[in-house]
Amino acid sequence: MTVPTGPAVRVRGLAVSLDGAEILRGVDVEVAAGEWVIVIGPNGAGKSTLLRAIVGLVPSAGDVRLFGRDARRMRRRERARLVATVPQQPVVPPGMTVFDYTLLGRTPHLRPLGRESAADLAVATRVLQRLDLTEFADRELSTLSGGERQRVLLARALAQEAPLLLLDEPTTALDVGHQQEVLELVDELRRAGGLSVLATMHDLSLAGGYADRMVLLAAGRVVAAGPAASVLTEELLATHYRARVRVVPGDHGPLVVPVRPASAGPAGPAGDARM
C-alpha cells in the first residue's frame, strides 16, 4: 500500500440529494493528518449523510479526497484500507463472538475469497488487548452492555488498520462515564497511532473537550468551522439549534450549559419545592 500523504479528508463543494430532497450543499470539510475534527449540528442537519458521502455510501457531487486521492476513483477494498467507520446503529449479528466480529475488520486486507492468516488473527488479538476486551473475546456480541459493545465496534474498526477513523455519534447510547471512556480511548489511540478522526456528536461540551477543530452543520450547509471556542458560541447555537445556552470556559474547551428561556417565565418555587 502506498503511504498516505496529504490531508486525511478534503471535501470541497459536497452536495447530496436523496429522493429529490437536498441534504447537503456546498459543504467543505478538511481533516489534517492526525487531527480530530468533530461535526455538530441539530437533528437532520446532515451529519451522518456527510460521513456516508465520504465513504461513498450515498451518491454525491463535489470533490472528496482521502489522503490526497479522489475517493470516488478508489476501489472499495482500497478505500476500506484507508477509512474505518464506526456506525451509529450497528447491526449486531446474532451468535457472533467478539473475536469473530473483530476479525471482520480484516476483510479489506484479505485476498478475495481468502481467509484470515495468522497475522490477521494476531492483529485482532492485539486490538482486543489494547481495548481491554480480551476477556470478552469468546462472548457473543449480543450479550454485551452498551459500553462494552461500543468498544468492540471500535475494535473492529481498529482491526481494519485504516489511518482514518469515522465515528458516527459514538457516545449517544452511553452514560456519561462510558462516553468519557470511549472518547479518551479514541484520543489515546489517535495520539499513539497517528490516526485521523472525523466524528459526529450531539453532546456539545463533550465534543468541545476533544475536538481539535469543530464544524457546525445546519440545514445541510457548513455555518461555522474552526476551534471549539469559535464554533461553540451562544449566538451560533441560538441561531442554529434554537437553543438558549450559556457557554462557560472549561479546562479543555468551552462548556455548553442549557438554560431555560426567560420567556417561559420563572420556574416557580420548583427549586425550593424539593426541600
Add this chain to the structure above:
Amino acid sequence: MTHPSPARLRWRWLVSGVAAVLLAAMAGLWLGPVRLPPGAVVLEVLDLVPGLDVDSGLDDRQAAIVTRIRLPRVVLGLLVGALLALAGGCYQGAFRNPLADPYLLGVAAGAGLGATAVLSVYRAATGTAAVPAAVPPAAFAGALGAVTLTYLVGAAGGRDRSPATLILAGVAVSAFLAAAQTYLLQRHVDTIREVYSWLLGRLAGADWGDVRLLLPYAVVTTVVVLAMRRELDVLSVGDDEAAGLGLHPQRSRYLLVGAASLGTAAAVSVAGLIGFVGIIVPHLVRLVAGSSYRVILPLSMLYGGAFLALADLAARVVDTPREVPIGVVTAFLGAPFFVLVLRTARRVPV
C-alpha cells in the same frame, strides 16, 4: 502469540457429519423389501470402486438391487438433501433472514412451474416426453423469476420490514405460481400424472441418469456458495458496513442467491418439491456449531444429505410395500420445526 480461536470448522464436527452421511447411506442400502446381509452390501459397494475387486457373495439379482436400485437412490437423496440445506443456509445469510428456505421463498414453486411448463408444453407440441436435460434450465429460469418476485414484493414493505415480510411475500408468490402451474396442467391433462407424482417429491425410481443430471449443477452451486461463505459472514453486519469493509454487498447477494437458486432448481428437477430441509438442517447446525456461515454451510451439506437419505428411508419403510412421498415426510417433520424457529426468530435483528 496465543489468541482466541475464530469460528472454524472443527474436526469433530466434520467427522461426525461424515459419519452421519455414511450411516444414512448404509441404512439406505441395507433396508428394503429384500433383506440383504449388511456386510455383503458394503463389499458390493466397495467392488464398484475402481481398482478394488472384492467378492460380496451376492447373486446377480441381489447385486443389481444394491448397485442399480438402492445406491443411485441413496446418492441422489444425499445430493438433493445437501443442495437444499446448502441453499437454505445461503438464502438465510444472503437475505439476513432466519426464516428463508427454498420452499418458503417460492423458489421451489418457481422451479416447479418452469419444469412443468417444459414437460407439458413439450409433450403437447411433439407428443413425446421432454428430454430430462431440458428440465433443469427451465426450472432454473422459474426459480430465478420466483426469487426475484419474492424479493421485490418483500422489499416493498420498506425499510422496517420484519423477517416475516419476506416469507409472506414468498408464500404469496408460491400461491400464485402454484395457481399458474395448476392452470397449465389443466390445459395439458396428459401430463398431470407424470407431474403430480413428481410434485410431491420423488426419489423412488431414481437411477444413475438422475444423478448424472444433477451432479454438474450440484458442483457449480457448491463451489460458488462455499467459496463465498466468508462473505456471508461479512454480510451479516449489514450492507452499509459490509460496503465499508470493502465488499459489494448487492453484487455478492445476487451471486449467492443465483447459485442457491440453481442448486434448488436442479434438486427440484430430479426430486420434485421437498420442503423444509433448507430450514431444519441449517438451524440445527447453528444450534450446535455456532453462527458462522463458514461452519454452517459445509456442515449443512453433510447433515442435509444424511437427513434426506434417512427421510427417504422412512418414506420407504413406514407403509411398506407402499411408499409415502418424501415431501410428505419432510413436511411432517419440518412444519412443527418451523413453528419453533418462528418462536425464536423474533430475537434476531434484521
